[in-house]
Amino acid sequence: MIFTCQPGFTDLLAGELSTHGFSPVEQGAGWVRTEGGPKTELPDLCFPQMALFDPVEIAADSVNALAAKITEQFLASAKTERFEGEWPFLFEEAAEMDGLGRRVKGVEKMVQENLKKRMSRVARLAVADKPRGVAQLRGLYVFFVDFKRAYVSREAFFGGQRRMADDEQAPSRSYLKIEEAYIVLGREPGFEETVADLGAAPGGWSYSASKRGAKIVAVDNGPLKGGAYNNYKIEHRMEDAFTFRPAPDQVFDWMFCDLVEEPHHVMENLIQPWLERGWCRRFVIILKFGRVDPLALLRDVRSPDSVFSRCATNIRVRHLYHDREEFTIVGELK
Incomplete structure (x- = not known):
């Protein structure tokens, strides 16, 4: 091949x-x-x-x-x-x-x-x-x-990767990654669906979901910019993504996560509680591998004991066309 x-x-x-x-x-x-x-x-x-x-x-x-x-x-x-x-x-x-x-x-x-x-x-x-x-x-x-x-x-x-068209209102190039990730998953946020965007600033992913009529909670201490700033579909919470929790009995249709953090720290302290406690139905997550062994990280993600294997289905792990030293994980909760 x-x-x-x-x-x-x-x-x-x-x-x-x-x-x-x-x-x-x-x-x-x-x-x-x-x-x-x-x-x-x-x-x-x-x-x-x-x-x-x-x-x-x-x-x-x-x-x-x-x-x-x-x-x-x-x-x-x-x-x-x-x-x-x-x-x-x-x-x-x-x-x-x-x-x-x-x-x-x-x-x-x-x-x-x-x-x-x-x-x-x-x-x-x-x-x-x-x-x-x-x-x-x-x-x-x-x-x-x-x-x-x-x-x-x-x-x-x-594998679903392809070059995406930019939007002049998008506040960052990360907008291209989430647009591409929808294609890999085969689904995108729908009208009035709810999205928790963890580590949202400057707001490229939140802006992408807002274009489809979704309702977004953008969690980040940093400012939103471009089409995400003062967007009536986006509620900006000035909070830490690691400590943000949904309201009691609240389940988001989507959880987005693109953080410049050590990937195992993200998996253990953010992804694991969200998936184990069923706080979302679908997810798009990026893990940065610039400072770790990428293939070892892939093995950890795909391990039968990983939070993804235990809690999720329809999982796809991709190095996207618009990814750099990172890969993107999409899937749905079981």
């Missing part, structure tokens, strides 16, 4: 894959090729953004030759298939290689033209975009590792 990730985190991707039985045999900026691994469905993985199944290596010197080989590979594998609706047609390239993107665009355009000549109806149904959300889909996926070599796959898994 080939797994892709955010550039700069390739070693962590390779390390995570190794813990799940995959054997990394080659890697570059933002990608790892593996052998072995589970024979059934993929485990829930944090760092991969896309995983290509059974990739076939294609090598050639020119754009024309690469496009011809990719076209023939697709036609040979698709000759017995029925295409009844839109299907993914995705070309991507390894990061940090100047000029490779232009070459890939040239190959992609030529493959499109080839398919229009050979399978015009099928070509019209091709969609050059990733699916929105977590999905495993059949299509045409081409990943270039350099100017002369690409891998072609017909089946891919997507």
Whole structure:
């Protein structure tokens, strides 16, 4: 398989894959090729953004030759298939290689033209975009590792990560993370649902929920800014996130938490009481791993004894497109 990730985190991707039985045999900026691994469905993985199944290596010197080989590979594998609706047609390239993107665009355009000549109806149904959300889909996926070599796959898994559009009223870039996290969970706050945003300042996550009509309690001693400031949907509590407690018998529909704190301290002293006592129904939590071993922290989160395993379901742990040295955990209480 080939797994892709955010550039700069390739070693962590390779390390995570190794813990799940995959054997990394080659890697570059933002990608790892593996052998072995589970024979059934993929485990829930944090760092991969896309995983290509059974990739076939294609090598050639020119754009024309690469496009011809990719076209023939697709036609040979698709000759017995029925295409009844839109299907993914995705070309991507390894990061940090100047000029490779232009070459890939040239190959992609030529493959499109080839398919229009050979399978015009099928070509019209091709969609050059990733699916929105977590999905495993059949299509045409081409990943270039350099100017002369690409891998072609017909089946891919997507972890839900994707680049999000900014909002000029959002008080911080963290707004992008919560917008992306909704896609990974497959749900977002609804109208009149309640949200406890712990460590809210400057208010990017609270602002995101307010746009959907939710009612937010933003807990932070710091000020709210931008679209979160004086927002009638947001009640700002000047309190410590670690000591804030819901009112008796109050259960929030959502709990948000993005704190610049040691992750085990956050899990033990904030997340654990919220989940064990059922103070929320769903959660989006970020844990910072800049000063701890990220893979050891992942093991702790996924441990059968962790508060997440004991109290929650539908858990997904992801290194988001907009995450830095952190990962995001989404889920629901059992």
